[in-house]
Amino acid sequence: MDWFQHFDSLHAFAGFMVGTLVGLTGVGGGSLMTPILVLLFNQSAQTAVGTDLLFAAVTKMAGSAVHGWKATVDWRIMRLLATGSIPAALGTVGVIQYIGKLGKSTEHMILLVLGVMLVLTAVATLFQKKLVKYAGEHNELRLRQAQIPTILLGAVIGVLVSISSVGAGAIGVTALLMLYPRLPVSRIVGTDIAHAVPLALVAGTGHWLIGDVNFPLLLALLVGSIPGVIIGSLLSTRAPDHYLRPALAAVLTFAGLKLLTQ
Secondary structure, eight states: OHHHHHHHHHHHHHHHHHHHHHHHHOOOTHHHHHHHHHHTSOOOHHHHHHHHHHHHHHHHHHHHHHHHHTTOOOHHHHHHHHHHHHHHHHHHHHHHHHHHHTTOOOHHHHHHHHHHHHHHHHHHHHHHHHHHHHHHHHOOOOTTTTHHHHHHHHHHHHHHHHHHSOSTTHHHHHHHHHHOTTSOHHHHHHHHHHHHHHHHHHHHHHHHHTTOOOHHHHHHHHHHHHHHHHHHHHHGGGSOHHHHHHHHHHHHHHHHHHHHTO
16 A cells, blocks of 8 residues: 555656646647656556546646636637547547457557657757747748648647647647747647647547546646646746757657657
């Protein structure tokens, strides 16, 4: 019993650290929590993804409510994203369940996609400002012309998030900033967070129905992450971004390469 309580406290501490980093940097919890669960706590990739999806949904509900209250959510863009992401998430979870019924493991596929997505997230985290600046100088799309690309972006995010729980954070924000370079960053971030909640709930519920969610683990993570997000958000304006982003990118790259070689 003492060992279980100690192990559970480690999960809560991991949740606190991830929540704090999410509050400080805005990078999604999936890119941080899922590799921690796989590499440090020896969870299967499917359980890590399913648990992390519901973890991210609950954690981001508070952030979504705050952004909605501050009117920093573009509901039109969110609807376009959801038009692509929700059907894609449902279809992807259905495919995962079908593969499981055939008796074939999806573990290697999830580890491969997760590893690649972590490396891409590291690139997006490190070079986000340069990518957005380039898009602002070359992107001539009007809001109406960006509708189909936004729906397609949502579909891609829906597939990737359902497989790896990664994609709706730094990658999603960077892609949206490139599609809508004239919109304020706070509005893009708020829209991305608001969109991540229903997407993570739908994908997470799908994983729960096929048995890929560890609820005691989820509770322990949330006990740590909720105060962590609050503290990180309060400290975000004082955080040394020029140090945090390279360090975070290095950690994500290391975790991605580690998963790819497993």
